[in-house]
Amino acid sequence: MQEAKIGIQSGQFIYIDGEKKPLLKVGEGVEVYVNGVKVESQIFINKDDIVKIIPKIIEGKRNLNINVSQDAMEVYLEVSYEPYIEYEIEDKEPRNELLVEGKIKHKSIKKFTADEIERFLREKKIIYGIKKEEILKAVEGGKYLVAEGRRARDPEDDKIIYYFGEKHNEEDENAFRIDYFNRNTYEYVEKGSVLAEKLEGKDGMIGFDVYGRPVKPRKRSILKLLAGTGCNILDNKAFAAISGMPEVKADRICVYEVLRLNSDVDIKTGNISFDGNIEIFGSVKEGFKVKSGNKVIVHGDVLEAEVIANGDVIIKKNLISSNVMAGLNQLNNERAFEKIKEAYEILKNVLSMYSQLLSLGKIKMDKNIGQVLYLILESKYPNKMKDFDKTNEFITSNFKNEILNCWKSIYSLLLEFKDNMLKDLDKMKNILKEIEGFIEGFEVLNCPSNVYISYCQNSKIFSSNDVEILGKGCYNTDIVAKNVVKFLNEKAVLRGGRIFAQNGVFASEVGSNAGAVTVLKTTKQGIIEAKVAYQNTILQFDDISYKIENPVKNLKAYFKNGEVIVEKMKL
Structure with a gap:
């Protein structure tokens, strides 16, 4: 007897009886059920089994994915399709092992329309920079940039071009540094020379992201061409008036007159005092004084003498047993401002105490208001009037500006106390109100000046900014700097004396094998560094001290979490 067979004729399942059971395998495009149970892969068929074969219909799919960039400036759309397929049952000749599969009767793809895609974008709130041509391409499938915002256009910043000295280029102002000790002469300009020019920039342009939101450009950097002493501004250009x-000082372009001496400062020249720059090609001899309204440049030595400047002090050779001060104006401004604030607080307290005595009935309002105020001043602040007299001498000698005008109001009021001339308490209140306005609105001069020196010994140096030792070092010298003190020569030595710099001391070799006491002081915000430090080197951070007991190298000290941290290696 032959083996059993199964087949499909005219879409109907047939069974031909035999000895060996036929095997039915399920292929693509159909679903097969035997006795009501769906067959996933294959099954042996019996004669009495009920076999049902159903052609599949696969619904098509349209896939649309959107990707918006993080800055919302670009929208990418990816379109793909899965086709609609309708199958029919394919006839098969009877056999013992039968693969049943469908034959494609109909196949189609329903594509998106451009309108549908645009509507989809609108639903996602994407309204700006729509690319219709790219959308038409996307209809066919693929990934396309279908919307793009307009980026904000950055502004062109203002620029100031300097035609002199330290600031040749505003964009890279640190790239040019004066070599103070190798420069023989210092820049000189004639009256009428163009010193600088401002190039106006352009404002940026607003942009929009794909959601139509405005994107603002950064603000243009607007620079001002400011004229200082000896300079005029015309049509965005700075000209030398003399x-x-x-030089640029406190952001203002200045030209200072120059007094040049081709000799020493000695008995032949006498003391030198000049409102502009002073350049001395000789030395400053014993007992003489040089005072400048701006910068002092000494090509020789300063020997048992005094150099005072409102600007920088540059000494190319040696400073011996002398005093140097750079930044006198700033120091005077700070001192005067503190004196005005102190006087204001004292007068306010005196007025308050007067008012209390009045309210308690211990005094009566009469013609002797000034006398009573003066008695309160003298009892609460003994001998303070003498201090005010000294302050008056200091301010009237050094100022001809708003500081002087403010102090005149204070001192005149004090004299009215003393002479019992003040008859009206409201006058005092009005003066105090004016002083308060001055204190709130006044900006202390920020015009830091530096000292540049090769070698110093047994001297005193003050700077309103930095002190830089460029040569072999200094011995038994006291230095005070509002910013930092730096020893730039790797072989420079610092032996003996005291250095105080608010933001840090950076030295090479400190102290000596003999144990010369050397004090390096800064604030708790400052830092102290030295390549080598010997015993008896004292490090101070405000009122906290640390003493080096044995020679060390690679010293770095700072204040942190309430204690002095000292990093060092044994020498």
């Missing part, structure tokens, strides 16, 4: 040395 012949002299140009």
